[in-house]
Amino acid sequence: MPVEIATGGGLGSNVSFITDVAPVAYMDCCEPSGLCVCGEGCGCGDECGCGDTCGCGGGKGKNKKPNPCAASHKGVFYANDFSYLEKDRSSQCLGDCMKQMPMGHGTVDIGGQLRLRYHHEEGMGRQAGASGFQGTKNDFMLTRLRLYLNYKANDWLRFYVEGISAEALANDAYIPRPIDRNSGDFLNLFFDAGLTESTTFRIGRQELLYGAQRAISPLDWGNTRRTFEGVNVIYKGDDWDVDGFYTHYVPVSPFDLDEADYKQAFYGVYATYKSGKTAIYDLFYIGYDNTNSYTGAAPAINAANAGTADFSLHTFGGRIFSDKGDWLFELEGAYQTGRQSGLGLDHRAGMCTCGVGRKLGDAWSPVLWAYYDYASGNDEADGVYNRYNQLFPLAHKYLGFIDAVARSNVSAPNCLLTMKPTDKL
Template sequence: MTRLFFLFFLCICCCAAAQQSMTLGRQQKDTLTLGDSAPDGYKSLKRIQIGKDGHAGFGGSCRFQYLLLDNENWNPASRDPDGYLLSRWLFHTELQFGNRFRLFAELQSALAGSRIAPVPVEENALEAHQLFMEFQPLESIPLTIRLGRQEVSFGSQRLISLRDAPNSRRSFDGVEGIYAREKFRASMFYLHAVLDKLGIFDDRSSPELKVWGLFLDRTTFGSLPNLNFYYLGFYNRHALFYDGPGMEKRHTLAARVFSKDSRWNYDLEGGYQFGSIGRRGISAWSIAFSTTYSFSDMKYAPELGCKADIISGDGNPYDRNQQTLNTMFGPGAYFGMAAPIAPSNLMDVHPGVKLHLTGKITFSFDYAFLWRYSKKDGLYRPNMVPFFESNNATSSYIGSQISGAITYQATPDVLLLLGGSWFNSGDYLSDMGMGKDILLGFAGAQVRL
């Protein structure tokens, strides 16, 4: 009873802060300035001069998340009475020689203490997370070639993300070409996904799971919107959907317009997917919109916002057309850790508010409502595996989730989190025999080194 009261308290006062994170990839050159709040002696160790125009850089981060979770996946049989502790350590080093050649390496250790039957995205004892070389072939052209194991994320990270929230971050093996000027960035890439495993240095890239494409990012001037355009090719040798398995060859065309750093911000993204799964043709689409308005002249500078998605699902499991959107390498906790489902075959609305209680403390709250887009299709896990063995429910309403967050940015490199959420199951989950409400309590800390 005490534990349930503690969970309920967390749900009311704060939560689902798992997605509040310092997620910038440390392989980016501009992260060398991180750690400015540290003593000068420590900063001198982070960057050591080598010769006239070379240097060695060092750094890392650690994150701890303690979670109390009731009715995980809406299933009362998956109770964990004592909770569990997720920890993640990242350590990196780089060697820079002039402006045209760089080596970067990063180790990752993700552990799940007291977790019953952890999965690899929660526990990956020790792995070579990144190991690549980077060179600029022509001094007069801002083109960089990156070859090796690397983190990759693009745009809003709905389709290719760092997967920061669960615990173990994602990486790829392959090559990326980056052309970057002040207001424009283009990236062309061919990558194999690295498969997470529980052991030590046993992660391997998969020839059966890969992605390639082109991403364009244009920062505009004044009140004009910023623009993203991208093409993604995706191959999965062993895809599985509710209408059956098959070899998946999928192509995505998408565009995004968004604003930032103003009183009124918005983000609109739409995409279309085509290709084949076995003998079935693909025709899927999605539209995502979010907006916030900041009352910066009021007490606590409240920000009101709303998010909404319409994401296609399959209309007939027995025909030769497949309309289920594949999120491919999505964030892993798109709707928070309490409801680990992929943004596929969904309609949702998320109103919310954020308050700046002090210069370092923020409180946020949102209320999400979720429906299935197509009654002929079911829910999918973040790795795009069907959530249930079959789909025999007639209801569309999945449920609602109340979330909030209290974050304390103690220093530029230290972030403290406290949270919880409550997912109120709807008719669809009850029809599937998984109608228990989920309660999640959460506390965490993140430190950049």
């Protein structure tokens, strides 16, 4: 059970306990008695036949085979990879019996996820008359159920649908966040049609995830996740992957079916070059047009809601990630231009992130990173709007667990230490 703890320097605190039902080893090779088919003894609480520690040729020690299903689930479930079942269905994990099932001339995958997350928050508002960092205490449980069906008719045609039900069980005073609740809706509902062996045309509702998720992310931290509606042309080559998409943002309606906001167009091209196993290079252009009007008069240039409506933005950027031996390096930057029509100003802004990491040893695989994050803020004197618009990111991963700031008006050195105590944690 991962535990996330964040403190806000006296302003607030957030403690989250997360339980995620993920793929686990499945006792498919065991008889009802609990004995492995191959004759080795193990209880049904052990792992049998997945190349792990018990039975069916799993082996022990450093030479044991990795469990293929451990890497089968991706950041978006429509990208899940169960191809290992095409070679060997004898080594299965929980739910693998519902993957790669024959249907006509094609195959069907059925699966899902149940996630429970408990929050105890102090000083973070979310009560009547206390929207900011004030003396409040809230206890609540976030629940999320996702179910999906993937039908691959052949190598050229595919249908994918994924639903979500997200709820917040809280004390009476807590005011749920917009990303807490969605009482039954579609995250993904699209068709894929192959244009060539390496190019696919996708149409429908679809989550988007690119690069390090600093600009485009389904926001898995949110209980509801984020999705779009539109078209996407996807090219996957030996060295280059290129997506060109034109979509509209789908805001969450907690108690009604979500509908795309056709006043929020989100489009662009995202290209990735893979240089062997040591480096990744991303190049991207992202356009975002929001023609919704401000409620009432236009806000002051430095008001909290300035730059949130009636704009057209164009973001050009790139990213480098390098892994050489024990050293890691990451650099991402973007320049943003356009027009803040609601404010009557041109828009010019930018962001940059640079990090150097070091692998510290084998035990627990610790990695220490030193980062610097910059994103421009506004200067009232120059007559141009300079606050960087972070678009649709996974800000929670990079800018603090209490989500007090966005990627704008930021100049922040920071450190990151990651560890992996076991293969499953």
